[in-house]
Amino acid sequence: MVESNRVEFKKELNDSLEKEVVGFLNYSEGGEIYIGIADNGAVTGVENSDDIQRRIVDRIKNNIYPSTMGLFDVITANMGAKDVVKIIISSGPEKPYYIKKYGMSPNGCLIRVGTTVQQMTMEMIDSLYSKRIRNSLGKLLSPRQDLTFKQLKIYYEENGYDLNDKFLSNLELYTEEGKFNYAAYLLADENGISMKVAKYSGVDKVDLIENAEFGYCSLIKATENTLNKLDIENVTKTEITSTVRKEKRLVDPTALREAVINAIIHNDYSNGIPPVFEIFSDRFVITSSGGLPQELSQEEFFEGISAPRNKELMRVFKDVKLVEQLGSGVQRILKIYDKSIFKFSPNFLKVSFPIKNVGDNVGEKTIKLNKTQKNILSLIKQNNYITQAEISIKLNKTTRTIERNMKKLQEENIIVRVGSDAAGYWKIV
Structure with a gap:
């Protein structure tokens, strides 16, 4: 690995963190x-990665303005048997970002240039500020102010908050x-936003078979209902043997969900206009309004560069583990x-996913499982309420090893978690 315009290395957490993040x-x-x-x-690795992650999140949240929530992610990665803390930072929609104690000045406003961070000129700062997005969900006023959030609170409590x-x-x-903003309106128990799942008998919109509607409730609940409906329509044939899992669906379920x-x-x-x-x-076919988020180029979009249009929604979807x-x-x-x-x-x-024909081998996926x-x-077949800690003890493996292997099983849609981390259970798909 080498440093680049998008990658920065630090042997240890130091006082320059905020500068790098703002850049x-x-x-x-x-x-x-x-x-x-x-x-x-x-x-070189780090000791006590959990504590370092906590300190990083606290510093980014409190020392940088405008709000960074929903624009960064902090995880622990294992490299060469050593723990490394990785901070993933999106391009922000409300530039210029700056270090609070220095204000919107060249000392506080920095930008990545090659493998370094450089101070912005006042001309750059003024130009970015004049273009700052003013129609973000956080700034738009909710059309209703009598909002309640019982559904949203349940999702957070189920995820241990x-x-x-x-x-x-x-x-x-x-x-x-x-006052409540438009993000609040979308996440409230009641709103005027509804998403439709339309089903047609042919290849065009002439013969409508079904027009299911999911909405007028918290966007989180509407999302789960939409995902469940599409999962039902995405017919699957599955065979599990002692060594491999073979599955064939009309559309790959992981790609469809993403x-x-x-x-x-x-x-x-x-x-x-909702999706x-x-x-x-x-x-x-999945159609969203607004084109590419934050005017990303197509090349940057395909590279996985993140620039959330709605950072408030991104933050909530990450909290409840939909992202x-x-x-x-x-x-x-x-x-x-x-x-x-992609069009x-x-x-x-x-996004238009072609449906595989019956008997067509294209897209059939064979997944090899390790011991x-x-x-x-x-163990899950014997007790689907078993915890990762219990699996770790029974298999005489470290907790990190079990977490890594169960994450792989989840990514391949072999197992799913039903319910909360505390009270839920594992299901073999």
């Missing part, structure tokens, strides 16, 4: 910072004037499908 937020492509790798690329009186404020659901969630998170709701999902005899990692969705789709399934226009982004993964499946 990537103001850079058109975002970037990644690795803590535990020296400048020459040697992996202890909620307090500042819950809505922490999610940035208020405008600067203290495309649906991307469409919902990055849709331009300011024009009142649309259509099923034809030969394809599944795993920034910038991962498009890359997962491209592992299975060609770029040609771009100034106002819309369309640990087979043993994990065996």
Whole structure:
């Protein structure tokens, strides 16, 4: 590994963190910072990665303005048997970002240039500020102010969050004037937004068979209902043997899920047009409004560069585990499908998944399981409420090894988690 315009190494967490983060937020492509790798690329690792992650999140949240929530991700990666902390940073939609204690000045406003961060000139700062997006969900006023959030609170509690009186404020659901913003409207128990799943008998829109509607509720609940409906329509044939799993669906389920969630998170709701999902005899089509998010080029889009249009939604979807990692969705789709399934226009982004014919071997996926993964499946069959810690003890493996293998099983849609981390159970798909 080497440093580049999008990659920065740090042997240890130091005082320059905020400068590097601001530099990537103001850079058109975002970037990644690795803590535990020296400048020459040697992996030195870190001790107590959990504590370092907590400190990083706290510093980015509190020391940088405008709000960075939904624009960064902090994870632990294992490299050469050593833990490294990885910070993934999106290009921000409200440039210029700056270090609070220096204000919107050259000392506070920095940008990535090659492998360094440089101070912006006042001309650059003024230009970016004049272009700052003013129609973001956080700044748009909700058409209703009598909003409630029982559904949203349930999702957070199921994911282990202890909620307090500042819950809505922490999610940035208020405008600067203290009124509910449009992000709050989308996440509220009741709203006027509905997403449609239309099913046709042929290859065009002449013969409509079904027009299911999911909405007028929290966008999280509407998303789950839409995903469930499409999963039912995405017929599957599965065979599991002692060594491999063979599955064939009309459309790859992982790619379909990523495309649906991307469409919902990055849709331009300011024009009142929600995403649309259509099923034809030969394809599944997902259409979102607003074109490419934040005017990314197509090349940057396909590279997985993250620039969320709706950072408030991104933050919530990550909290409730509908999104795993920034910038991962498009890359997962491209592992299975060609770029040609994406169609771009100034106002819309369309993804069209071709349906596999019966008997067609194209897209059939054979997944080889290692011994640990087979043993994990065996234990889940015996007790689907078993915890990862219990599996670790029974198999005499480290918790990290079990987590890594179960994550792989989830990514391949072999197992899914039903319910919360605390009270839920494992299901073998």
